[in-house]
Amino acid sequence: MNSISTDICIIGAGPVGLFAVFEAGLLKLRCHVVDALPQVGGQLSEIYPKKPIYDIPGFPEVLAGDLVSNLMRQIEPFHPTFTLGERVERFAKLEDGSFQLFTTDGTEILCKAIAIAGGLGSFEPRKPAIENLENYESGKGVYYMVRDPETFRDKRLVIAGGGDSALDWTIFLADVAKEVTLVHRGTTFRGAADSAEKVKHLHDAGKVRLVLSSNVTHVHGPEQLEAVTITPNSGEPETLHVDSFIPLFGLTPKLGPIGEWGLELEDDAVKVNTVDYSTSEPGIFAIGDINTYPGKLKLILCGFHEAALMCQGAFKYINPDKKYVLKYTTVNGVPTL
Amino acid sequence: MTDEVRVYVEEAPGHRREVVAPTDMGLSLMEVLKASGYDIQATCGGMALCGTCHIEVLAGPALDEPSDEELYMLESLPVMSQGSRLSCQVRVTPRLDGLVLRLMPQQA
Ligand SMILES: Cc1cc2nc3c(=O)[nH]c(=O)nc-3n(C[C@H](O)[C@H](O)[C@H](O)COP(=O)(O)OP(=O)(O)OC[C@H]3O[C@@H](n4cnc5c(N)ncnc54)[C@H](O)[C@@H]3O)c2cc1C
Ligand code: FES
Numbered sequence: 001m002n003s004i005s006t007d008i009c010i011i012g013a014g015p016v017g018l019f020a021v022f023e024a025g026l027l028k029l030r031c032h033v034v035d036a037l038p039q040v041g042g043q044l045s046e047i048y049p050k051k052p053i054y055d056i057p058g059f060p061e062v063l064a065g066d067l068v069s070n071l072m073r074q075i076e077p078f079h080p081t082f083t084l085g086e087r088v089e090r091f092a093k094l095e096d097g098s099f100q101l102f103t104t105d106g107t108e109i110l111c112k113a114i115a116i117a118g119g120l121g122s123f124e125p126r127k128p129a130i131e132n133l134e135n136y137e138s139g140k141g142v143y144y145m146v147r148d149p150e151t152f153r154d155k156r157l158v159i160a161g162g163g164d165s166a167l168d169w170t171i172f173l174a175d176v177a178k179e180v181t182l183v184h185r186g187t188t189f190r191g192a193a194d195s196a197e198k199v200k201h202l203h204d205a206g207k208v209r210l211v212l213s214s215n216v217t218h219v220h221g222p223e224q225l226e227a228v229t230i231t232p233n234s235g236e237p238e239t240l241h242v243d244s245f246i247p248l249f250g251l252t253p254k255l256g257p258i259g260e261w262g263l264e265l266e267d268d269a270v271k272v273n274t275v276d277y278s279t280s281e282p283g284i285f286a287i288g289d290i291n292t293y294p295g296k297l298k299l300i301l302c303g304f305h306e307a308a309l310m311c312q313g314a315f316k317y318i319n320p321d322k323k324y325v326l327k328y329t330t331v332n333g334v335p336t337l
Numbered sequence: 338m339t340d341e342v343r344v345y346v347e348e349a350p351g352h353r354r355e356v357v358a359p360t361d362m363g364l365s366l367m368e369v370l371k372a373s374g375y376d377i378q379a380t381c382g383g384m385a386l387c388g389t390c391h392i393e394v395l396a397g398p399a400l401d402e403p404s405d406e407e408l409y410m411l412e413s414l415p416v417m418s419q420g421s422r423l424s425c426q427v428r429v430t431p432r433l434d435g436l437v438l439r440l441m442p443q444q445a
Binding site for chain 2: 043120128161163166186190247252
């Protein structure tokens with residue numbers, strides 16, 4: 001089992017979680033960040049990477065994706081560590097007031113305080129309605145994200161979907177896998193015209209198979225996935241022997257396990273005290289879109305403010321006997337850890 | 338000319354609820370449905386970016402053709418039918434009167 005030890009564990013690598021690393025770093029607190037997505041940036045990376053944002057102080061206009069890259073540069077001096085592609089499931093409070101967190105993949109994180117920056121919740125894949133699909137999850141042949149392309153080396157794959165990620169992974173995996181079939185419900189691909197064009201070329205060159213106007217409707221195999229049935233909108237279904245099936249229909253946020261942690265909630269958001277954004281459980285804080293209090297605004301700017309105050313509270317929780325004296329970064333420069 | 342339309346939400350087969358919507362406020366169907374208490378996430382606030390406001394039009398007047406952005410989002414969802422629309426992209430105009438729709442499941 002993978003085990004990590006840190007001062008603050010931040011759940012959520014959205015803009016607010018990332019900025020909290022900076023604020024914690026100024027107080028010489030180490031951070032570990034966990035996100036269910038394979039990349040950092042939360043909503044900014046997942047929903048609107050190319051959209052300009054106009055209300056970040058000092059940036060008359062910045063693309064969401066660029067804001068995320070800048071945040072990553074800003075926190076570099078503090079060497080945060082990351083667990084990406086894993087969802088935090090549960091926590092245990094230890095006798096000394098510190099915490100143990102566990103992820104879906106069995107990673108254990110020991111930390112002195114928890115900052116939940118989970119936004120709208122963890123982004124979960126949209127799953128097609130195929131009977132028994134869940135039997136083949138957890139490494140038995142059905143994957144909703146491509147984390148490590150090497151998993152698919154020399155394998156026979158069926159990818160389903162009509163968006164950019166289905167196209168992008170079809171192109172990439174054409175060189176890695178033994179056989180790639182892309183199944184799409186429609187007849188055209190919108191998305192990046194360039195990617196659609198590339199997939200068509202790969203198809204013409206015999207490197208990938210393209211099955212349009214069809215859906216994957218059944219999965220088969222006693223334990224491990226062995227075959228899928230592809231049903232055309234009109235015509236005869238076809239069963240294809242495969243090692244892996246990758247449905248790529250985008251992601252949707254779900255509040256997920258944090259809703260069941262016994263924290264005081266209101267309308268699916270975690271109630272906090274605005275002095276330091278502490279929750280009803282001492283040592284657990286909540287910042288950004290996931291929290292609620294009178295006057296709450298779901299804006300990046302407000303989440304940044306909350307991160308700064310939260311770190312003061314976390315510092316006090318971790319060091320009840322130490323007094324922190326606020327210094328401006330202009331006095332000492334940005335400290336490093 | 339009327340400044341209200343009636344749309345019908347099929348909550349279960351054969352069970353339709355009437356929703357009255359104003360046409361003079363520039364609202365989208367997503368906003369009206371959300372305001373009528375339907376559980377629609379509308380994460381992106383109506384920008385055709387999240388797909389959480391997916392509906393299926395079952396009957397009623399013909400609507401304007403969906404834009405490329407709307408079709409792109411619809412195509413990337415696991416379920417889509419002939420009548421699939423993003424309710425945030427459908428403006429509430431007098432032409433909508435009598436529309437019958439149902440909410441599409443978020444994760445089939
Ligand atoms: C289309 C659109 C446009 C917007 N435009 C603006 C704008 O112009 N200006 C502005 O200020 N705001 C804007 N917003 C709002 C802004 O995106 C949010 O306020 C901001 O993303 C909140 O940041 P966050 O870090 O709290 O959460 P998020 O960005 O939602 O990140 C939360 C992260 O936590 C992860 N997570 C949750 N639970 C778990 C778990 N249990 N385990 C592991 N990981 C977990 C999620 O996977 C996610 O990556 C916009 C939002 C949208 C959708
Ligand atoms: S509200 Fe997001 S697509 Fe309609």
